[in-house]
Amino acid sequence: MSRRPLAARSLAFGPQTRWPAAITVPARNEAERIVPCLEAARVALQGRGGIVVVVNGSEDATFPRAQDWFTATGTTGLLMELAETPPGGVGAVRRQAVAAAASRLARHGVVLTTDADSQVFPDWLDTNLSELTQADLICGSVFPNADEFAQLPRIISQRGAAEGEYVALTLALRALIDPLAHDPAPCGLGAAGASLAFRMPLYTDTGGIPALPGNEDRAFAALAEDRGWRVRHSQKVRVTTSCRLDGRAPGGMAEALARRISDPDPLVDSALEPADRTVQRLRLRQARRVGVVQYGASSLQVARIDRQLAGLVRIRMRLSDVERELPLLAAAVCAERANTERLTA
Secondary structure: OOOOOOOOEEEEEOOOOOEEEEEEEEEOOOOOOHHHHHHHHHHHHOOOEEEEEEEEOOOOOHHHHHHHHHHHHOOOEEEEEEOOOOOOHHHHHHHHHHHHHHOOEEEEEEEEEOOOOEEEOOOHHHHHHHHOOOOOEEEEEEEEOHHHHHOOOHHHHHHHHHHHHHHHHHHHHHHHHOOOOOOOOOOOOOOOOOOEEEEHHHHHHHOOOOOOOOOHHHHHHHHHHHOOOOEEEEEEEEEEEOOOOOOOOOOOHHHHHHHHHHOOOOEOOOOOOOHHHHHHHHHHHHHHHHHHHHHOOOOHHHHHHHHHHHHOOOOOOEHHHHHHHHHHHHHHHHHHHHHHHHHHO
16 A cells, blocks of 8 residues: 655644634645635635645645735645655545544534635535535535636537436436435536535545545545445535646546547546446446345345446446437436336326
């Protein structure tokens, strides 16, 4: 197991008291965006905790600009610097940020994650706290910066239309096959490190955010769900993020936007699957939930379903696949809706 890199510099700001909430931010070469990110977080925090920033592998003025901001605003927090980004990429950096936050967190305190190129809404902490009364891990909604999005080529919106329709149908099918009281509509798919909120018992039980260079956020949410924690995709919890095309982590929004411009048949969201595979996975997930309640999480029945799920390899789709599968998924939704109506009539 790789050793966690030591911070080249670590600065503390504000009183050494316990924090009710901690906002964690990984940052690499974000000199132009770090101050707006931190200012938005400060407004949402309203003095109810601290902000942890881990600058890693940066070659610009991210660290001094963040330091100047902490000093000028008097905001409580921790500012750390790693000379290099660790092998685990952004996932490893998030782990270090959460570990630093946990050392300052009050009992029952909340940890939140966001990104240095994002800006949380003023009510972000309040809505997360409210949603945490209904679930254990809150995955917020991430919207593109409107001004930046307007400057992008129209082909991005055109290509995104079919994908958006496929997402809506997938969610409609989930609501029919595997409805979740703790994650009601309107909700979403996946999870984004730009907006996650949880408490430490969940984090400890799952083993924490995986040290992955990309998609660590979705892997973390999947671990939480597999362990029986309630994962909620909230449209009330909102964050805006940049529309840049040169992202800092593989598999992120920047890469997706760039592919929609340059790739004649771009990959779509990794949460989407062909229609038959979508139905199959949802039925297995629903059977697993029932099995856990009836027989226990460690039962043979649940283990059998887990083996089936493990063997259900995800098929990454391209835009052409989405366009081909759309009518099939729509038909599956209609069939499931008719079956539900028949059973409840």
